[in-house]
Amino acid sequence: MAGLTLSNVTKSFDGFDAVKDMSFDVKDGEFLAVLGPSGCGKTTLLRLVAGFERLTSGEIRIGGQTVSSTSGNVPPERRRVGIVFQNYALWPHMTVAENVGYSLKVAKVEKAARERKIADALALVNLKGFGDRRPANLSGGQRQRVALARCLVAAPSLVLFDEPLANLDVHLRASMEDEFAAFHKRTGTTIVYITHDQAEAMALADRIAVMDHGRLAQLAAPRQLYMEPANEMVASFISQGILLPARVLSAAESGRCRVEVLGQEVVVRCRPGERPRGNAKICCRASDIEAGGPSEPGFDALIKRAVYQGGKARIEFSPLANPELDLHFEQPDPNSFESGAEARMRLKSGWLISGE
Ligand SMILES: Nc1ncnc2c1ncn2[C@@H]1O[C@H](COP(=O)(O)OP(=O)(O)OP(=O)(O)O)[C@@H](O)[C@H]1O
Numbered sequence: 001m002a003g004l005t006l007s008n009v010t011k012s013f014d015g016f017d018a019v020k021d022m023s024f025d026v027k028d029g030e031f032l033a034v035l036g037p038s039g040c041g042k043t044t045l046l047r048l049v050a051g052f053e054r055l056t057s058g059e060i061r062i063g064g065q066t067v068s069s070t071s072g073n074v075p076p077e078r079r080r081v082g083i084v085f086q087n088y089a090l091w092p093h094m095t096v097a098e099n100v101g102y103s104l105k106v107a108k109v110e111k112a113a114r115e116r117k118i119a120d121a122l123a124l125v126n127l128k129g130f131g132d133r134r135p136a137n138l139s140g141g142q143r144q145r146v147a148l149a150r151c152l153v154a155a156p157s158l159v160l161f162d163e164p165l166a167n168l169d170v171h172l173r174a175s176m177e178d179e180f181a182a183f184h185k186r187t188g189t190t191i192v193y194i195t196h197d198q199a200e201a202m203a204l205a206d207r208i209a210v211m212d213h214g215r216l217a218q219l220a221a222p223r224q225l226y227m228e229p230a231n232e233m234v235a236s237f238i239s240q241g242i243l244l245p246a247r248v249l250s251a252a253e254s255g256r257c258r259v260e261v262l263g264q265e266v267v268v269r270c271r272p273g274e275r276p277r278g279n280a281k282i283c284c285r286a287s288d289i290e291a292g293g294p295s296e297p298g299f300d301a302l303i304k305r306a307v308y309q310g311g312k313a314r315i316e317f318s319p320l321a322n323p324e325l326d327l328h329f330e331q332p333d334p335n336s337f338e339s340g341a342e343a344r345m346r347l348k349s350g351w352l353i354s355g356e
C-alpha cells in the first residue's frame with residue numbers, strides 16, 4: 001500500500017493543457033474518486049500516474065518515491081500500480097486462471113506459487129472456483145472482477161480504475177459497487193477511481209476530486225462537496241445544484257450570512273470566518289425550497305409542471321419576477337399544485353458561493 005502525491009502536474013499535448021497544475025495527496029489506504037465532465041482530463045491524469053504518459057511539468061510520487069518528474073520517469077512495470085479499465089481487456093483464448101496469472105508467468109514465478117497467488121486473487125474478488133472458465137462464459141460483472149483479480153495478483157501498492165462499471169447495466173453496477181467497497185475494506189488498498197457517475201463516486205469514495213478543464217476544481221469528502229461546493233462549476237455539476245443570484249446584506253454570525261435572493265431575505269450558510277459582501281451566488285437544493293403561505297416571506301411563482309414520481313411530485317416552476325429561471329422542489333403526496341397556477345414559494349436555506 002502506498003499514498004500518492006501530485007505536485008503541480010501539467011500535461012500538454014501540442015500546447016493544449018489536458019491536465020493543468022494539479023496538486024493533491026491521496027493518503028495510504030484512501031479511496032479517492034475523480035469526477036468530471038467528458039474531456040476534463042481524468043484518463044490523462046490516470047495515465048500519468050500509471051507512467052504511460054510523461055508529464056510536461058511537476059512531480060508525481062508514489063509511497064514517497066518520485067516516479068515522474070521532468071528529470072526522469074520510473075517505467076510503468078516498476079511502479080507497482082494496478083489498472084482496471086472500462087473494457088476488461090481479457091484474453092478470450094485463455095481461461096480465467098491463465099488470464100489472472102499471465103503476469104506471474106511472464107515474471108517466471110514458479111508454478112506452485114503462481115497457483116497459490118491466482119487462487120488468492122480470485123478469492124479476493126469472490127470468484128473461487130471460476131479458474132477454468134473462459135471469459136466468454138462469464139457475466140459482465142464477473143469479467144470485470146477477473147480484470148480486478150488480474151491487477152491484484154501483482155500485489156500493487158496503488159490501484160487505478162478508469163470507469164470500470166461504465167459497460168454494465170444499472171443493477172450490476174450497484175452490486176459491483178458493493179463489491180468494490182467490500183474489496184477496499186478488506187484489503188485497505190489505495191484506490192484512485194475515475195467515474196462519470198457521481199452517485200457511484202459518492203457511494204464509494206472517502207473523498208472526491210472534481211476536475212474541470214484539466215484543473216482541480218475541488219477535493220473534498222462527498223458531503224462537503226454537496227453542502228459546500230467551492231465554485232459554480234462544482235455546485236451545478238454535483239447533484240444539479242440550483243444557482244441563484246444573491247446580494248449579501250450582512251454577516252449574521254460565523255458561517256452564516258443574510259442575503260437577498262429573488263426578493264426574499266434569507267440566512268444562508270457560508271465559509272466560517274468569511275465576511276462576504278456585494279453580489280454573489282447561492283447554491284440551493286430542491287430540499288431548500290418549500291411552498292409558503294401567502295403572507296409569509298418568499299416570492300411568487302408560476303407552476304409549470306407537476307411530475308408525479310411515486311410518493312412525491314416534482315414541482316417545476318419559475319419565479320414571476322425571474323421567468324428565465326427554471327426551479328423545482330419536491331412535494332410529498334398528495335400534490336396540490338397544478339401547471340399554470342401561481343403559488344408562493346419560500347427559500348429556506350442555501351450555500352453562499354462567492355462574494356465580491
Ligand atoms: N494523446 C493525446 N493527444 C492529444 N490530445 C489528447 C491526447 N489524449 C487526450 N487528449 C485530450 O486531452 C483532453 C482530456 O482527455 P481525457 O481522455 O483525459 O479526458 P477524460 O476526462 O478521460 O474524458 P472521458 O470522460 O470522455 O473519458 C481531451 O481534450 C483529449 O482530446
Ligand SMILES: [Mg+2]
Pocket residue numbers: 042043044
Ligand atoms: Mg476517460
